[in-house]
Amino acid sequence: MSPNDLLERCGFVRDPAGAENEATGAGPGRRMTFEPAWGQEGASITLVIEPRDGRDFHEATVHGVTGGPFVFGTYDPADLAVLAVALQNTLCEGGDAPSGARMSGPAGPVTNPFAKDDGSWNAVLGADRRRHLDHPAGRWGLAYHRFRDELAARFTGRPAEAHANEYLAAAGFEEVEGGLKLISLPMRSFDHEDAAVRAEVLTFTVVDADLGGVPTDGTKRFEVRSSSDAEGILDIVYRAGDVRDVLAFVDACNNAVIANHGYQTPEPTSFAHEWSGMAIHNPFGEASYGDWNVVEQGDGRIVVADPWTVWGFEYIAWRDERASGVLAARAEAGPGFAPRV
Numbered sequence: 001m002s003p004n005d006l007l008e009r010c011g012f013v014r015d016p017a018g019a020e021n022e023a024t025g026a027g028p029g030r031r032m033t034f035e036p037a038w039g040q041e042g043a044s045i046t047l048v049i050e051p052r053d054g055r056d057f058h059e060a061t062v063h064g065v066t067g068g069p070f071v072f073g074t075y076d077p078a079d080l081a082v083l084a085v086a087l088q089n090t091l092c093e094g095g096d097a098p099s100g101a102r103m104s105g106p107a108g109p110v111t112n113p114f115a116k117d118d119g120s121w122n123a124v125l126g127a128d129r130r131r132h133l134d135h136p137a138g139r140w141g142l143a144y145h146r147f148r149d150e151l152a153a154r155f156t157g158r159p160a161e162a163h164a165n166e167y168l169a170a171a172g173f174e175e176v177e178g179g180l181k182l183i184s185l186p187m188r189s190f191d192h193e194d195a196a197v198r199a200e201v202l203t204f205t206v207v208d209a210d211l212g213g214v215p216t217d218g219t220k221r222f223e224v225r226s227s228s229d230a231e232g233i234l235d236i237v238y239r240a241g242d243v244r245d246v247l248a249f250v251d252a253c254n255n256a257v258i259a260n261h262g263y264q265t266p267e268p269t270s271f272a273h274e275w276s277g278m279a280i281h282n283p284f285g286e287a288s289y290g291d292w293n294v295v296e297q298g299d300g301r302i303v304v305a306d307p308w309t310v311w312g313f314e315y316i317a318w319r320d321e322r323a324s325g326v327l328a329a330r331a332e333a334g335p336g337f338a339p340r341v
Contacts, residue, residue, distance in 0.1 A: 001156050003056065003077040007032060009155040009308050009316070010081045012047060034084050037287040037310045038275045039091025045084060062087060062121075062133075070123050072114070072133040078152040082136070082144075085151060086112040088275065088312075098274040098314055100154050103147035105140065113144055154313035157242070158320040162327055163217045164243040168206060170330035171247050179207040179214055186254040187261060197261065201229040202253055206246060209239050222246050225301070226253040235301035236292065238284065244323035248283060248307065248315075251322065255281040268325060271318035273311055283307035283315045 001009075008014070015031035034045040043064035049056050055075050060083060062070040072083060089097045089111040102109040113136035116122045122139070123131040136144045160167075173180040182204040187197050207213060209221035224246045226236045238249045251269040258265050258281075265281040273280045276287070284304045286293045293310060296303035307315045 006077050006152060006155060007047070007080060008306070009313075010034070010084045011037070011309050011312065012045075012080070012084070013309070034087075036084075036088045036091050037312075038088060043087060043091055045080075045087060047080065065090065065121065067121055067123070068131065070121055070133045071126075071130045072135075074135070076148075078148050079135070081151050081155055082113060082148050085312075086114050090115075092275055096274050096277070100151065100313060100317075101275075103140070104143060106143075110140075113140055113147070151313075155308070155316065157244075157316045158324075160242075160244070161324060164215060164219060164222070165217060167243045167247060167323055167327065168215070170326045171250060173204070173206060175214055176205075178212070179205050181205050182250065184250070184254055186257040190261075190263065193261070200257060202257065203227045203229075204250055204253070215243075224249050226250075228257075234297075236284075237301050237303045239303070244319050245307070247323050247326055248319045252282045252284045268322065271314065273314050275312070275314070280311060280315070283311050283318075286310065 004014075012032040012034045015033060030049040032047040032049070034047070036043055043062075045060050045062050047058060047060045049058050051057070052075075057073060057075055058077060058080060059071065059073045060080055062068050062072070062083070065087070072079075074080065085101045089101055097111050099109075102111050103113050104110070112119070112121075114122055114133050122134045122136075124134065126132045140147075162170075168180055171182065172184075173182045175181075184202045184204065185198070185200065186202060187193060187200050190198060204224060204226055206215060206222055206224045208215045208219045209223035211219075215222055220241065222240045222243060222245075224238050224240065226249070228235075236253060238245070240246050240249070255265040255269055270279050270281040271283075272278075282292075284292060284307050287310050292302060293305040293307075294302045295305045307319075
């Protein structure tokens with residue numbers, strides 16, 4: 001995973017102008033922004049990435065917090081994963097930060113390694129008249145380095161346990177002309193419902209997002225589309241760099257149908273999100289726990305955003321565990337396995 005990929009997993013979003021600067025080599029450098037999904041509004045981190053001494057130097061500015069803005073510079077993007085999580089924890093004080101978002105300190109869990117003992121940000125006024133955050137390693141040493149590396153690993157996710165097409169086959173996808181296909185009846189187990197409800201169909205198709213056609217083990221990006229047989233429902237499209245996100249998307253679409261009929265979704269297909277205190281049945285939805293998190297719309301379909309931009313590493317941990325369970329179910333069932341979706 002590249003440094004930029006890690007930053008995007010943490011919730012940093014590329015500025016379009018910054019992307020142009022990156023492509024042309026002109027302008028003030030690449031720019032990204034992090035806006036916390038939870039807690040009080042108005043806080044953010046802006047990030048400028050520029051070459052320095054043959055490496056990328058990242059200068060982050062924390063806005064919208066008491067005593068700020070604060071500036072923090074680093075060559076290691078993993079430090080910015082800690083900064084983003086620390087800001088999110090600060091905004092959600094009084095709530096429960098996930099255990100993976102807290103550093104183990106000598107006196108107990110630390111929700112903001114950039115803070116002093118009194119909770120204020122640990123900053124000094126620089127010669128440039130800006131308030132600069134001290135690097136947490138200076139205070140916390142090995143404890144900080146261990147936490148930083150573990151946090152980056154959480155955002156990266158576990159290594160895949162199988163080839164992409166093995167995951168898709170385990171989920172029930174079959175090859176058809178031009179791609180892979182899965183037919184799902186999310187309501188079929190609700191025996192007391194009308195026959196028309198139990199017969200509602202979702203059709204999932206997966207193709208190679210870059211080359212088209214059937215994905216291979218060399219596919220870099222997958223495009224998965226959910227189509228409903230219900231009248232007036234737009235197709236839902238997601239483009240994934242990891243096949244395990246495709247399986248999560250299938251769960252989300254099935255769960256959306258079940259929830260729309262007023263039922264609780266199956267436990268393995270949802271996860272507890274500690275920052276929000278909610279059970280998440282559709283990680284491709286907005287933080288308000290309602291509509292799909294749409295980034296593009298037109299031609300009878302909507303395109304949804306990467307789920308980690310809202311649900312962070314808690315989504316990634318669930319995704320990896322859920323996909324592992326799908327593989328295990330396939331292996332346990334043996335030949336003739338027919339997944340129930």
